[in-house]
Amino acid sequence: MRIGFVTAVQLGFDCLEEIERLGGNLNLLITLDDDTAKKKSGRVQLDEYANRTGVPLHKTQHINEPATIKAIREANLDYLLVIGWSQLVAPEVFPHVKRALLGMHPTQLPEGRGRAPIPWTILKGLKQSGVSMFELRPEVDSGDIMAVESFDVDPDETATRLYEKASQAHVTLIRRTWPDIIAGTLRGQPQDESKATHWPQRSPADGEITEQMSLEEIDRLVRATTRPYPGAFLINDGKKLIIWSGNIIEIGKSQFDLRLLVRGDHCYEPIDYQWDE
Secondary structure (H helix, E strand, O other), X not given: OOEEEEOOEHHHHHHHHHHHHOOOOOOEEEEEOHHHHOXXXXXXXXXXXXXXXXXXXXXXXXXXXXXXXHHHHHHOEEEEEEOXXXXXOOOOOHHHEEEEEEEEEOOOOOOXXXXXXXXXXXXXXXXXXXXXXXXXXXXXXXXXXXXXEEEEOOOOOOHHHHHHHHHHHHHHHHHHHHHHHHHOOOOOEOOOHHHOOEEOOOOHHHHEOOOOOOHHHHHHHHHHHOOOOOOEEEEEOOEEEEEEEEEEEEHHHOOOOOHHHEEOOEEEEEEEEEEEO
């Protein structure tokens, strides 16, 4: 089997390292070019990996660029794994991969199609989540499911811990499916469209704490948007308070006197926070 791999972030690199540990061979690596990567937080370099393993490395501004499609075509791939990559793959790419393009999504598809799955998992109060390996198709997150790695979501789950659980699940899925990928025996099951849900994209502005929120909703928002995300925040006297973590406590025990964080005789007490002008 001839296999390519597309990534630009750490969880994708973790999967590459797992493939290397398994003794696997790749025929093409694709990542962001250096100028484009400077604008993307959390970007990882693949140069050292490519030099060490001898896998051809193609750098691009966008996966749908003609030069990138040409590189995919000339690699004569059976599979192309697209993991840790935010750009959608155009229909023009698909005919140049013989068997399938494979992606991973940090929900148990068909639940939670779309963007920001980790924050939404916490905001929705889910008790279980997972990572799905699925066949990429032009319709977002709709292809056959190849494998799912599930994990529990703790009642006090944070985006930081959930991101790490999802990262570990990505690696586990590579380990589980790699024998079938290289044997050409990987098979999937269609998604149940009647159970499909779509979660909308989020922006940093969606992290604002408002007067209408309960203390429980504030706590959930803080946990859902903490690192590696932009954080929950409020504006007080023209200053922006970004809250990375905190607790619900009685007012008398709080060091803060911020009206937006008080509800009755309790308040939300920031623990890890920063003031921005």
